[in-house]
Amino acid sequence: MSDIRCRELCKTFRQGEERITGLDRVSIDIDSGEFLCLSGPSGSGKTTLLNALGGLDRPDSGSITFGGRRIDCLPRGELADLRLREIGFVFQAYNLVPVLSARENIEFVMQVQGVPAAERHRRSLAILAEVGLEGLADRRPPAMSGGQQQRVAVARAIVSRPRLVLADEPTANLDSHSATRLMALFQTLNREHGVTFVMATHDPRVMAFAARRVSMEDGRIVADRVQEPCAPEPA
């Protein structure tokens, strides 16, 4: 059985007098451990689908099941708890808390989860090493490069070993080298830890790393194909 099942998802937005279709009867199954990318032009519904999968936004109709549990009608508090413990997010703009250091940004989520301080400290340093930022633990985001910030954001997203990582245009602000390093990191996490990755992107480099590519247009899935992903570059 699929880990994530979406059935007939519809979502519309109002923009002034106009109604815009975000999702138009979208159905998709995503298995545990998949490495999937959503592609398509702007306004095709990638981010809307990502938000619905992550419980950030509710569909107007349809159902979403995550690990056998309906999540589209959960109350706000339970959705927040689901995101805290089961889902990691990586955003285009990194979105780190600027007044916290790299380590503190990572620890913050764990603190909310109730992880003891010593354990938080140990895990945050370990994950920073894993993303190649062991020397920057006490540096604050404004003093880091875009690539470094994105790696901290990834570390924050995966430190609690979520079942699912949702990434919205994760490489949009990165140079080619940083983007490739990030995708290699995602692939490693996917292969070694079995984390499911769903990414929304325009970037062909990202698409090349995905084992499954879902194309969207006007809120609909227009293609869904399995492909041979790029192998990660040797470190």
Next chain:
Amino acid sequence: MNLTWRLAWRNLWRHRRRTWLTVSAMVVCNVLLIFLIGLQLGSYDVMIEGSLGPVTGHLQVQREGFQEDQRIRDSVPAATALARTLRRALPEAEVGVRGTAFALASSEARSFGIQLQGVEAAREPGVSTLPGMLAEGRYLRGEGEEIVVGRLLARNLQARPGDEVVLLGSGRDGSMAAAVARLVGVVDSGVAELDRALAQVDLAWFQSVFAMGDHAHALVLRLPHLEAVPAAKARVQTLLPPDSELVVLDWDQLQPGLRQAIRTDMVSAWFLYGVLVLLVAFSVLNTQLMSVLERTREFGVMLALGLGPGRLARLVAMETALLGGLGLVLGILFGTVLTLALARWGFTYPGMEEVAQQFNLPARLYPRPGAAALLVGPGVVFVGALLAALYPALRLYRLQPVAAMRAV
């Protein structure tokens, strides 16, 4: 420090200047409140002492009912012995014995109804400020047929020190009381009512003229400070002879209008303080609302990461608590230093010394530092600041992650 507290603290300093401005507003408000409340309480002490000083004292032992209807027969028997007992039991208190009668006072020119008090000339300065308010002549010396009158009464009688004043009244036994006294002094209390009707003579002579024997109408007690009144009152009550129909009245019972006047003054002062607190609360509201609005996107991300809306609201409450705490600590610190310094050295303003001298009051004002003055104002400001954060916190509570992350 807990990471959330650390985050709250650092968030405060994202806009250092704005935070300091808000903290400064709170500090100034707290210092003002501490100083003004201390000054207010201090001035009430002066006001109470000023009102009680000339005649009333802090406590009086009277015959029950005398306060309401001052009949000469409602007297305190064996007053000398009772006064001696009180002096022994309350060494810190000044005790004076007084007799009171209504009489007709006549000079060569005119006659007026007066309230005549028989006082222990040597002890009266201890229980009353009136002997210190002489405008002309001297005070009584306990030498018998002498009288001191108020300034307006002297003017009405057209009498000056050295003139004779004829007194005519009714003795305690119903007999006619008539005597002639020489005017030795004129007092100016500044209270027209007193200056128009009050006259004092020596107690022994008064008792003799009004057939009082060892009776008196009031044993007046003056204590070192107002706070000593309740304990002293309880002590005096235990010293009264049983079944004597004597009662102990404190200053509040003797001058019920005084506390009412203070309450009225307090209400208007608290209104002013309320406006001050409200202004500061709006300043905090402005700061916190700005802070929340400009971090909407960041809060959206936090919601996306799984922070519940309650936790975000708590974060703003923590930031406000830190902001308010800073204002509280610095405000109490500066306010205490200022109030303690002025409580020690006092302060005055142009023209105050002349007025104080006229009413036999201290020439300088001394704020009264105390828990009420030091903590009530800043405490209210702190609570006001926390309340002001409710609205920004409520906004956060209602925040939807997707909408928040779209915010610029």
